Amino acid sequence: MTATMLDCCAIAAALCATFMAGSRHLKRNILFYTLQTILLAFATAIRGSLQSEEQLYLIAIAIALLKAISIPLFLRWIVRKLCIYSDPGIMIAPPLVMHLSLILFACSYFEIASIGHSKGSSMAASASASLLLTGLLLMLTRRTALSQIIGFLVIENGIYLFAMTQTTGMPLIVEMGILLDVLAGVMIAGLVAFRIQKSFEHIDVTQLAELKDE
Amino acid sequence: MTNLILIVALPLLMAVLGFSAHKLPFFKQLIAFCAWYQIGIELFLFRALFTGKDSVHFVDGLVADRTGALFALLACFVVASALCHACVFFKNEGVDRHKSSRRNVGIFFGSSGLFLLAMTLLCICNNLGYLWICIEATTLVSAPLVFYSRDKHALEATWKYLIICSVGIAFALLGTIMIFASSQQQTEDGTLHLTELMARAGTLDYPLLRMGFILCFLGYGTKAGVFPIHSWLPDAHSEAPAPASAMLSGALLNCALLAIWRISQVVVAAGHPELALKLPLVFGTVTVAAASLFLVKQSGIKRLWAYSSIENVGLMLTAIGLGAAPLFFLQALNHSLAKVAAFLLAGNFVQACGSKKLSELKGLLILSPSWAILLALAAIAVTGAPPFGAFISELYMLTKSNEMDLCFVFVTLVVSLTIGFIAVCYHVSGCLWGKPAIASINANTSWLSILIPATLIFLALLLGVTPISKYIIEVF
Numbered sequence: 001m002t003a004t005m006l007d008c009c010a011i012a013a014a015l016c017a018t019f020m021a022g023s024r025h026l027k028r029n030i031l032f033y034t035l036q037t038i039l040l041a042f043a044t045a046i047r048g049s050l051q052s053e054e055q056l057y058l059i060a061i062a063i064a065l066l067k068a069i070s071i072p073l074f075l076r077w078i079v080r081k082l083c084i085y086s087d088p089g090i091m092i093a094p095p096l097v098m099h100l101s102l103i104l105f106a107c108s109y110f111e112i113a114s115i116g117h118s119k120g121s122s123m124a125a126s127a128s129a130s131l132l133l134t135g136l137l138l139m140l141t142r143r144t145a146l147s148q149i150i151g152f153l154v155i156e157n158g159i160y161l162f163a164m165t166q167t168t169g170m171p172l173i174v175e176m177g178i179l180l181d182v183l184a185g186v187m188i189a190g191l192v193a194f195r196i197q198k199s200f201e202h203i204d205v206t207q208l209a210e211l212k213d214e
Numbered sequence: 215m216t217n218l219i220l221i222v223a224l225p226l227l228m229a230v231l232g233f234s235a236h237k238l239p240f241f242k243q244l245i246a247f248c249a250w251y252q253i254g255i256e257l258f259l260f261r262a263l264f265t266g267k268d269s270v271h272f273v274d275g276l277v278a279d280r281t282g283a284l285f286a287l288l289a290c291f292v293v294a295s296a297l298c299h300a301c302v303f304f305k306n307e308g309v310d311r312h313k314s315s316r317r318n319v320g321i322f323f324g325s326s327g328l329f330l331l332a333m334t335l336l337c338i339c340n341n342l343g344y345l346w347i348c349i350e351a352t353t354l355v356s357a358p359l360v361f362y363s364r365d366k367h368a369l370e371a372t373w374k375y376l377i378i379c380s381v382g383i384a385f386a387l388l389g390t391i392m393i394f395a396s397s398q399q400q401t402e403d404g405t406l407h408l409t410e411l412m413a414r415a416g417t418l419d420y421p422l423l424r425m426g427f428i429l430c431f432l433g434y435g436t437k438a439g440v441f442p443i444h445s446w447l448p449d450a451h452s453e454a455p456a457p458a459s460a461m462l463s464g465a466l467l468n469c470a471l472l473a474i475w476r477i478s479q480v481v482v483a484a485g486h487p488e489l490a491l492k493l494p495l496v497f498g499t500v501t502v503a504a505a506s507l508f509l510v511k512q513s514g515i516k517r518l519w520a521y522s523s524i525e526n527v528g529l530m531l532t533a534i535g536l537g538a539a540p541l542f543f544l545q546a547l548n549h550s551l552a553k554v555a556a557f558l559l560a561g562n563f564v565q566a567c568g569s570k571k572l573s574e575l576k577g578l579l580i581l582s583p584s585w586a587i588l589l590a591l592a593a594i595a596v597t598g599a600p601p602f603g604a605f606i607s608e609l610y611m612l613t614k615s616n617e618m619d620l621c622f623v624f625v626t627l628v629v630s631l632t633i634g635f636i637a638v639c640y641h642v643s644g645c646l647w648g649k650p651a652i653a654s655i656n657a658n659t660s661w662l663s664i665l666i667p668a669t670l671i672f673l674a675l676l677l678g679v680t681p682i683s684k685y686i687i688e689v690f
Contacts, residue, residue: 132388139381148377155384163391167398170391174343174406178387181350185380188354192361192373199366205377208370211449213512 003050003121009043010127010161014105017134017154021141022098024087029150030075033157036131037068040157043124044164055172056164062176063160066183071153078146078190082197087147090140090206097141104137105130124165131158145193145203149186156182217259218272221338224252225331232324236316242301245323249294249330256287256334275341275407284543285472286337292464292550293330297323299558299666300457306565306663322362322458328355329461336469342390342406345473346383349437352466353379359458360450371446371453378446379437386433386473392426393480395419408476415483423484430477431493438470439524440531441501451520452570456561459516463523463557464550471527475534475542487537495535499626501528506634509641514570515560518641522596523553525634529611532623536614540687541607547686548604548677552595555670559589562663563645572641577650582659586646588667593642595674597635603677610687 016036020029041064048056079085092100108129112122135154142148160178163170197203228245235241260283262270270278278286300322309315332355336348353376361372390406397411398404399419405411411418432443439447451459474494481490505525512518526549533542562585563578564570578586595602608631615623677683 145373152377152380152384155381159384159388159391162388163394167391167395167404169403170394171341171343171406174341174347177343177347178350181347181354184354185350185376188357189373189376189380192357192369192376195361195364195369196373199369205373208373211367211370211374211453213448213508213517 006043006046006050006165007121007123007127009039009046010124010165013039013043013157013161014127014130014134017131017138017157018098018101018105020150020154021101021134021138022094024089024094024142026079026085026087026144026146026150027076029147030072030079033075033150033153034068034072036154036157037063037072040161040164041068043161047164051168053169058172059175062179066179067153067157071183071186074187074190075146075149078193082146082194082203084144084146084197084203087142087144088204090143092141097137101130101134101137104133108133121165125162128158128161128165131155131161133158143204143206145189145196145205148205149189149193152189153182153186215273217270218276220255221259221272221334222331224248224255225327225334228327228330229324230327232320232322232327234320236320236323242297242304242319242323245327246294246297246301248327249290249297252330252334253287253290253294256283256290260287270338272338275344276335276338277340277409278338279340281475281539281543282337282339282472285468285546286334288543288547288550289333289337289465289469290330292554293326293333293461295554295666295670296457296460296464296558297326299460299663300326300455302662303455303457303558303561303565318362318364321358322455325355325358326458326461329359329466333465333469337472339476340408342393342408342411342477345476346387346390349386349434349470349473350380350383352469353383353437356458356462356466359461360454362455362458363453368453371449374446375450378443382433382436382443384433385436386430389426389429389431389433389477392422392429393418393477396422396426408480411480412483415480416485418480418484420484420486423481424486424489427477427481427489428493431474431497434470434473434477435497438467438474438531439527440497441504441524441528444501444524447524448517448520451523451557452514452516456516456557456564459519459561460554460557463519464554467523467527468530468546468550471530471534471542471546474531475539478534482537491535491537493535494531495620495623498528498531498533498535499623501525501531502634503528503626503630506630506637509634509637512637512641513572515564515572515575515641515645516557516570518572518638519553519556519560519596522556522634522638523549525630526553526596529608529627532615532627533607533611536611536618536620538611538614541610541614544607544683544686545604545611548598548602548607548674549596551670551674551677552592552602552604555588555667555674556592556596558667559585559592559664563589566659572645575645576648577646579646580650584664585659588664588671590642590646591671592667593638595671597638598631599635601678602674603683604674605678606683
């Protein structure tokens, strides 16, 4: 239970995101997301024991229950209901996206070094920046509404990892509020995705381009 | 605690009524009535602020100051007006005939209650974490408002609104965490409380604070519709039903800007006004300029008002950048009054003519003179022409930028406001005159349908011709 283990968890979580960038298979993406979130919950628990802060255990449990179990189950249910198992992607081939994500990982290391003012470990900070950037990359290179939601969740994980490793003692009520907002957001976005499938007979959000200035 | 229960009770009741009691014949009127009553409750709770006290305590992290209270009252007023008009609007839509549309209206009114709740809490937040939670909550609960008509266009607008705003606000969360981290550099315990952040502003770590402020600015700026991250705004405003557009434009944008203002206050207190003011100033001016150019080539009446909202967001940001909170509120007040009236009237016409396109809305003066005259007045009020209130606030803004030797801002504002004025007048007058494309209007043009817009325009006029504006600027 050392700080190194926490760094390892953070980097492993970032690597999960990289694997997500390399696969267009939706269920596999959800699986990697689950894994990533479990790693984050684990990292939270480690940090809790390092600083002997009990509220971090609570947050770890809440993350495991809500983000690592409920959200993936909900997303898998949507995948099954909509019968859409893979994402066609935009232009760039998945292996290339994966490499881009690795490059972003390297970039974020230097980027964090250049900010370098927060107290936490710089390894975890660069892992969180990498999660954030990979999440954006996922949102940019994917077509389906579901992948967009997954990309958003990866961004959120990156932000959470930053908060957890670079600050101490975020108020519990704020953390819980954020968690609740994210949960509600995913539920609503999922329902909208259902509606999109129902009225357009596809969930390709790049084709949602009827509204524009003429 | 009692204060908190008092302020959340009615919005929650509105939500419950909307979601569960939509079979009640008069639930719409009941909810609208609740919204008006909420203004009374807020006035009662905030009364101490206007007699000299600096803050009203609700619970830890929820403390109303004068600016917050004024914005909360404004948001509540906008929601009450929009819901009041919505009763007439949905009746003309003929929603009572179908079971499914009655349910949709129920969801609309229920979400409005939650929307009001989120905005009210947002205005009285004294904690950056709660602020973020409230702003994200406003996005989530207003998505059903945009989605009201359940068609393809509404779906597209809702999706864009949800995703673009959520991602934008996610960056604001990162910014909030960075501000929290910046407060932890010199002491062990960090804080998100605004009063505490202001009190120990000198000890905040500047690089982290700067990053935090920029991220928050971009995040909340997405929500406010700042150029170039405004792309969700015209779609959502044009596809939502008119009362919802009015609420989004008249209340939500102000709230997002209030969040930016609050964080910029922290940065100013930390001794870096050059960042805290220059960023809003530059973005505000550019937004005004870009929006006025967009206004020139619009084909839909609601998109026209949406871009005009972006222009006004630019003006309010400029006011923040000039460091003038009273001006910011005054501009917000004027914009809300005029724009809510404009959206509601546009909704009346769209409903009656069955089209949003400016090319198909012709000869409105023949169709319904009272609506058409009010629409013309609303257009003049929105663009900031005398004798309406927006003229005064814009004049103050120009004087102030001139005093501060901000030549670039002054010239850009004058040119853009002129372009905006001409563009809006051109489009609206094109609708008023000419031969009507539709032979007869098929909606009831009773006095109820113009009651709220006429009152709002009258209030905007009062702000322009009486010394109320001056009073607000001085007393603030």
